[in-house]
Amino acid sequence: MAVSQAHRAGPCRPVRPRVPRALFCGHTRRDEPGGPAFDLDRSPPVPHNFTIMDNPYQQQPQRAFWRSAVADLSAIEMHGVYQPSFAITPDMRIAAAGSCFAQHIAAQFKARGFGFLDTEPAPPMLDADSAKEFGYGLYSARYGNIYSVRQLVQLFDRAASRFAPRDDIWETNGKYYDPFRPTIQPGGFASEAELRLDRDFHLCQVARLLEQTDLFVFTFGLTEAWVNRHDGAVLPTCPGTHAGRYDPETYAFKNFRVSEVLEDAESFIAMARRHNPAMRFLFTVSPVPLTATATDQHVLPATVYSKSVLRAACGELMEAHDFVDYFPSYELVASHPMRGIFFRPNMRNVAAEGVARVMDIFFAAHGAAAPVAPSATEEQASEPATVSGDPACDEEILEFFQK
Amino acid sequence: MTLFICGNSHVRALRAGMQALAGQVPATQVTVFPLGTADNEAAPFSTIENGRVVLTNGRFRAKLYKNFGFTSFEPDQRWGLCLGTHNARLFRNESWLRAAPAWLGLPGMQPVPEAVFAQMVATDQQHIRAFIDQLLETGLRPFLISAPWPVRHHPIMAETGVRPEIVQAIDARARALFGAWLAERGLDLIQPPHGTADAEGFLKPEMAKGGDDPYHGNHRYGQLMMAKVLAEILGVSVTAEA
Numbered sequence: 277m278a279v280s281q282a283h284r285a286g287p288c289r290p291v292r293p294r295v296p297r298a299l300f301c302g303h304t305r306r307d308e309p310g311g312p313a314f315d316l317d318r319s320p321p322v323p324h325n326f327t328i329m330d331n332p333y334q335q336q337p338q339r340a341f342w343r344s345a346v347a348d349l350s351a352i353e354m355h356g357v358y359q360p361s362f363a364i365t366p367d368m369r370i371a372a373a374g375s376c377f378a379q380h381i382a383a384q385f386k387a388r389g390f391g392f393l394d395t396e397p398a399p400p401m402l403d404a405d406s407a408k409e410f411g412y413g414l415y416s417a418r419y420g421n422i423y424s425v426r427q428l429v430q431l432f433d434r435a436a437s438r439f440a441p442r443d444d445i446w447e448t449n450g451k452y453y454d455p456f457r458p459t460i461q462p463g464g465f466a467s468e469a470e471l472r473l474d475r476d477f478h479l480c481q482v483a484r485l486l487e488q489t490d491l492f493v494f495t496f497g498l499t500e501a502w503v504n505r506h507d508g509a510v511l512p513t514c515p516g517t518h519a520g521r522y523d524p525e526t527y528a529f530k531n532f533r534v535s536e537v538l539e540d541a542e543s544f545i546a547m548a549r550r551h552n553p554a555m556r557f558l559f560t561v562s563p564v565p566l567t568a569t570a571t572d573q574h575v576l577p578a579t580v581y582s583k584s585v586l587r588a589a590c591g592e593l594m595e596a597h598d599f600v601d602y603f604p605s606y607e608l609v610a611s612h613p614m615r616g617i618f619f620r621p622n623m624r625n626v627a628a629e630g631v632a633r634v635m636d637i638f639f640a641a642h643g644a645a646a647p648v649a650p651s652a653t654e655e656q657a658s659e660p661a662t663v664s665g666d667p668a669c670d671e672e673i674l675e676f677f678q679k
Numbered sequence: 680m681t682l683f684i685c686g687n688s689h690v691r692a693l694r695a696g697m698q699a700l701a702g703q704v705p706a707t708q709v710t711v712f713p714l715g716t717a718d719n720e721a722a723p724f725s726t727i728e729n730g731r732v733v734l735t736n737g738r739f740r741a742k743l744y745k746n747f748g749f750t751s752f753e754p755d756q757r758w759g760l761c762l763g764t765h766n767a768r769l770f771r772n773e774s775w776l777r778a779a780p781a782w783l784g785l786p787g788m789q790p791v792p793e794a795v796f797a798q799m800v801a802t803d804q805q806h807i808r809a810f811i812d813q814l815l816e817t818g819l820r821p822f823l824i825s826a827p828w829p830v831r832h833h834p835i836m837a838e839t840g841v842r843p844e845i846v847q848a849i850d851a852r853a854r855a856l857f858g859a860w861l862a863e864r865g866l867d868l869i870q871p872p873h874g875t876a877d878a879e880g881f882l883k884p885e886m887a888k889g890g891d892d893p894y895h896g897n898h899r900y901g902q903l904m905m906a907k908v909l910a911e912i913l914g915v916s917v918t919a920e921a
Contacts, residue, residue, distance in 0.1 A: 400772035466793040
């Protein structure tokens with residue numbers, strides 16, 4: 277099929293170009309009689325002697341075109357943003373880790389009746405808020421937030437006794453902190469012995485986690501990290517913020533590059549699939565911007581760098597492996613067509629409505645039911661995801677240090 | 680001034696004990712009645728109305744009126760409360776098959792750090808603590824009477840298989856935490872009398888109600904406990920049969 281159309285424009289009254297129907301694959305054009313007014317911002321200019329030849333875009337679905345998939349829709353009307361690479365079913369054993377946004381994903385897997393692994397459940401009689409405060413139930417073990425994939429790799433290396441970091445115990449005012457999860461015990465452990473006992477049990481559970489896992493969900497959070505210069509151990513928080521003491525001779529700032537993120541992710545995938553060769557991975561990028569950057573850049577470009585690196589790495593991983601899926605939580609919250617509507621006024625914290633929207637899109641794509649509520653009526657069961665509270669984000673303490 | 684004693688079902692043993700001691704203490708001096716079972720403590724059961732603490736739990740409120748003739752707690756009254764140490768709510772849970780208080784140092788079990796345990800206890804006691812704070816706010820300073828030690832044949836140990844040292848550690852630490860919370864407010868917690876626990880810290884069989892009841896003390900225990908209460912609060916020395 278070939279269509280030609282001349283485009284002529286006079287000096288006083290420009291003639292609107294007529295865009296060939298074939299370009300839109302049969303979709304209604306807004307400049308047709310009776311349709312909305314023609315919008316020059318939305319209509320592509322058509323060159324002289326334009327001829328449409330057969331091309332791959334003619335076969336593309338509606339969601340492939342910005343105008344029909346984004347521009348003509350409100351932020352909450354977009355569909356097909358996520359096309360799962362593989363099915364996630366309730367019988368799968370699911371483990372999760374990552375930055376604080378991953379807590380939402382973990383919570384939703386549990387709420388919707390998926391087989392979410394929790395190897396360190398909260399003790400009995402601990403109320404839900406306190407359990408969260410003490411790091412129980414946030415992820416599949418009590419490892420707290422894991423912001424970089426290298427930290428994730430090192431966690432499993434520590435659990436397998438392949439890595440013994442120099443940072444052992446941080447003591448502050450008679451309380452004891454685990455440098456690799458300094459926020460899971462508010463106020464610190466009562467004694468060194470208590471910390472060691474807790475950590476030994478924790479790492480034992482982590483060591484067993486991979487062999488129980490069918491799907492590992494990881495939310496990439498940051499590229500910025502603090503590293504022990506002597507052994508390369510990646511810390512989840514900067515020493516001297518939540519606990520520990522900052523010493524420039526011991527600790528160095530690290531901003532991971534995309535090649536490093538990729539290498540670490542591949543390393544984790546290989547390690548995990550040695551435990552379970554059939555393991556699949558679901559990666560996401562947290563839409564939550566940096567609270568503060570340790571680079572010399574403005575926090576906005578620093579954030580964009582960080583998220584871009586992580587997003588690019590996820591794309592590479594998904595292209596490289598058919599057992600890797602990427603869920604665009606970042607795009608669904610932070611991309612410009614969303615106009616920031618899912619952020620709170622500080623443009624950093626994601627509003628509950630935004631989280632619910634993202635989670636509904638994810639689970640709808642997998643044909644999953646609404647969250648299971650203890651006393652849910654039929655009407656409630658059809659309501660969108662409900663999200664309780666903000667996730668526990670370690671890095672928010674950095675705002676405290678603002679001059 | 681009459682001493683009023685109320686609380687959860689552990690008050691039944693205190694009442695039976697007090698009845699046995701009736702000849703030694705004027706009946707008008709001490710009135711002992713339970714308000715209801717401990718499961719009523721799991722939700723808010725009191726509030727302040729017009730400067731007085733009233734019970735919002737229907738069963739508690741009805742018992743307070745029926746047995747004591749009161750609709751509220753008055754600041755000039757003297758009250759002993761048997762609340763806050765029914766620690767069975769904490770230990771009768773299968774989770775203790777895999778978890779243990781960290782200070783026991785039991786290998787292979789999920790350690791529950793002290794701070795986490797303290798929060799568990801605070802959660803369990805939250806409505807009792809709220810009630811006590813309400814009484815203090817309205818000018819009534821109660822004293823607290825402990826529940827008996829845990830019973831060794833409780834099904835959580837005898838049938839489920841939770842280790843006795845875990846149950847004992849939970850009970851002992853929970854009592855200590857409640858006692859410390861009360862001490863911060865200048866209130867006393869009267870612990871079970873000397874000689875009522877066995878070597879492991881469980882209620883002696885001869886002090887337990889027995890049968891299918893894995894929680895309560897019997898009238899002998901009640902006598903001993905009331906004798907201790909009367910001595911500490913009223914300065915009255917009585918002789919318990921046990």
